[in-house]
Amino acid sequence: MNCSIILAEDEIAGKRWQKFLQRKGHLVMLYENGMALCKDIYEGLKYDIAFVDLSLPKVDGDVIAHLSKELNPKVPVVTMSGYGYAPKCSNMHLTKPITPEILEKIVNEFQSSLSEERQKQP
Numbered sequence: 001m002n003c004s005i006i007l008a009e010d011e012i013a014g015k016r017w018q019k020f021l022q023r024k025g026h027l028v029m030l031y032e033n034g035m036a037l038c039k040d041i042y043e044g045l046k047y048d049i050a051f052v053d054l055s056l057p058k059v060d061g062d063v064i065a066h067l068s069k070e071l072n073p074k075v076p077v078v079t080m081s082g083y084g085y086a087p088k089c090s091n092m093h094l095t096k097p098i099t100p101e102i103l104e105k106i107v108n109e110f111q112s113s114l115s116e117e118r119q120k121q122p
Contacts, residue, residue, distance in 0.1 A: 003026050004049075005107065008051065024104060
């Protein structure tokens with residue numbers, strides 16, 4: 001099963017991660033601007049997992065993580081930063097540097113719980 005993934009990352013690595021995950025069959029929506037992502041989440045964007053850099057232009061990742069959890073409490077949020085701080089609402093935090101393979105491993109871990117959740121839905 002393929003996932004719909006939000007990737008909120010304004011550094012060049014975001015494009016590389018996006019291409020890597022797309023080659024694995026996932027739909028990856030890359031956001032380099034926190035304001036645009038907040039708007040889309042608020043308007044009902046559907047996604048299975050969110051990877052959110054804590055340092056984004058316009059609106060930082062901490063706000064995005066909280067908004068995502070408030071509107072989509074069952075969707076996993078993985079925060080990322082160059083330091084160890086993680087918002088309480090995130091399911092997991094990654095400290096940079098991060099390889100595409102690490103992201104893929106995390107997607108695979110969350111996929112099994114996502115599959116179970118979808119099977120429970122009528």
